[in-house]
Amino acid sequence: MLFTISTGSLQKQLQLLNGAVGANAVLPILNDFLFELNGAQLTISASDQETTMITEVEVMGTEDGTVAIPAKLLNDVLKSLPEQPITFSIDAYSYAIELRTQNGMYKIAGENPGSFPEMTAPEKSxxxxxxxxxxxxxxxxxxxxxxxxxxxxxxxxxxxxxxxxxxxxxxxxxxxxxxxxxxxxxxxxxxxxxxxxxxxxxxxxxxxxxxxxxxxxxxxxxxxxxxxxxxxxxxxxxxxxxxxxVVIPKDNSNIVTINRTDLLASLKRSLIFSNKSTFEVVLSVSENELKINTQDLDFYTEAHESISCDYQGTAMDIAFNARFLVELLSSMDVADVLIELSVPHRAALILPAEQAENENLLMLIMPIMRYS
CATH class of the missing domain: 3.10.150.10 (DNA Polymerase III, subunit A, domain 2)
Structure with a gap:
């Protein structure tokens, strides 16, 4: 088996496959990439038995063949090399691998690819x-x-x-x-x-x-x-x-309209001062204002901020895990969001103020129960 490919092109393909390589694999072969060369087409596979991923890339191939190559070792080699052509020469019997670049030659041990999991199309599909x-x-x-x-x-x-x-x-x-x-x-x-x-x-x-x-x-x-x-x-x-x-409320009549970026930035700052086990922040909503309050009694830290908003509903205090709020808001890409509330012990909904065309996005977050 003999072929040449650029280090950058190969590394790009392997980056896609790295997540499919078996972590703490019981079978050693699952720690490898499977390389299959057929003419000018190189097929690379990675698998953990439950998930298998395959990518194809064009190479300068002269001798067809198949080999399993240790994934971590190959990744480390490619990361250490600058962009340049690299030639793989694999012995068909011992699976010994020789890598040649402009200024170097390296040898690693390949493995028999026979036990590598095969991807098959779902039956009766x-x-x-x-x-x-x-x-x-x-x-x-x-x-x-x-x-x-x-x-x-x-x-x-x-x-x-x-x-x-x-x-x-x-x-x-x-x-x-x-x-x-x-x-x-x-x-x-x-x-x-x-x-x-x-x-x-x-x-x-x-x-x-x-x-x-x-x-x-x-x-x-x-x-x-x-x-x-x-x-x-x-x-x-x-x-x-x-x-x-059944958990999505239908009657959250208290509605906050607020700038997503402002709210997200305030929550990230509040996280610094929040309790490190609950990450609790209390949102106090009233007409035209949202107050964000948090404290950590163990370390005597606290934070208080206020943001202008449009609020239609009854004034209330409701507590949430700030980390969850940050995750929800960070995944959105809109200017303003709606926060629909019912009562402090029921789930809140977070929605884009304007839904994208042909889309409907709904996010729900459970409150933290407060007994004070």
Whole structure:
């Protein structure tokens, strides 16, 4: 096996795959990249058995072959080299790898690729197509809200629903919830499944900046994404997603309209002074003013700020985890937001003051109960 490629081009492809390499893998082969050369096309794969990602890149190839290369070692080598051509020469029997650059020669030990997991298309599957910008927006808006509690596996992924009204993506960790809906594309076959966070994170990083079509093939247990030179397969999360609609309040009649950037900056400052276990901030809302108060009794710190706003409703004090508020507001890209409140012990809604075309974004945050 013999081929030449630029270090920058190869490193760019490996950066997309790094997240798919098995962490603390039981099988040593999962710590490797799989390189397959067929003519001028080099196919590179990474897998942890549950998620597999493949990318293709053009090279100057002269001898076809397959080899597994330790991922960390190869990444370290490429990071240490400047932009230049690098030639890979692999012994077909011992899998010894020789790397040659303009001024150097390096040897590393490859591995037999025979036991590397093979990506297979889902059996008895269906296929739908998605615009890449829909997936990019959905992952940007929802991934941070995914839960980490392994006792509730359904909440460790993003719930996806496709039907004749459009696409809906939902993520929650029981403290905050995000629902992103897109109406620009309808789907003739209604389908629901839960995609794992790792696969969606890889997908988010790999999606191109320019608009492209993503082909999604799926069945009850697997999903396969294909676009441009990328393929990504993953196991779907089993189980029933919680009925998130029951926690979304319908009668939050107290409405704050406020500049998102001002509120976000104030919350970030308040975090510095908040209790480091609860991160509690108290929002005191009244006509034309929102006050943000926080304190840490253990370290005698406190902060008080006020921001002008438009408020329609009854004056109230309500406490939230400031870190959750910062996460929600940071994921938005609008000038003004609406905060819809009911009473201090019920969930609040955060919405864009103006929804984007063909989109509906809803964020929910649970309050911190105060007994003083």
């Amino acid at each position: 269906n296929t739908l197509t998605l615009n890449s910008d829909v997936l990019a927006n959905a992952t940007e808006k929802t991934l941070f809200a995914v839960g980490t509690d392994q006792l509730r596996p359904a909440m460790t992924g993003v719930f996806c629903n496709f039907d004749d009204t459009g696409a809906t993506f939902v993520a929650t960790d029981a403290h905050k919830l995000v629902k992103y809906e897109h109406y620009g594309q309808q789907f003739t076959t209604a389908i629901q499944f839960i995609l794992p966070k790792k696969a969606l994170t890889l997908l988010k990083n790999a999606l191109p900046a320019k608009q492209t079509i993503v082909h999604l093939t799926y069945n009850k247990t697997n999903a396969l994404f294909r676009f441009e030179n990328i393929q990504l397969s993953c196991l779907l999360i089993e189980g029933r997603y919680p009925d998130y609609t």
